[in-house]
Amino acid sequence: xxxxxxxxxxxxxxxxxxxxxxxxxxxxxxxxxxxxxxxxxxxxxxxxxxxxxxxxxxxxxxxxxxxxxxxxxxxxxxxxxxxxxxxxxxxxxxxxxxxxxxxxxx
Ligand SMILES: [Zn+2]
Numbered sequence: 158x159x160x161x162x163x164x165x166x167x168x169x170x171x172x173x174x175x176x177x178x179x180x181x182x183x184x185x186x187x188x189x190x191x192x193x194x195x196x197x198x199x200x201x202x203x204x205x206x207x208x209x210x211x212x213x214x215x216x217x218x219x220x221x222x223x224x225x226x227x228x229x230x231x232x233x234x235x236x237x238x239x240x241x242x243x244x245x246x247x248x249x250x251x252x253x254x255x256x257x258x259x260x261x262x263x
Contacts, residue, residue, distance in 0.1 A: 174207040176216050181205035 172181050185204035190197050207213040 172203070172205060174209075174212060174216065177207065177209060177212050179208055179212075181207055 172183070173179070174181050182205060183203050184206050185202075187202050189200040189202055191200055192198075207216060
């Protein structure tokens, strides 16, 4: 997701706790330099935490759960794609085995 999407009406939404809405504390901030062919881009990274440690714990837990779910979904999609591909391949093979009917011209 582009980072600019977090900025709504000048408020950095990425810096507000998603659970309690309190402004998050920046515990770490660093600039990553990403070199492209034409120029070097600066990407600002921030590690933030909720001022409420209990809340942060719950946020961490839900994030971890979400991550597991995403990975499961990803694995499921790969499996589904593989099955679909196999089925398609089988159908093509079956179609090739059948004699081709050509409509006779009138
Ligand atoms: Zn919070």
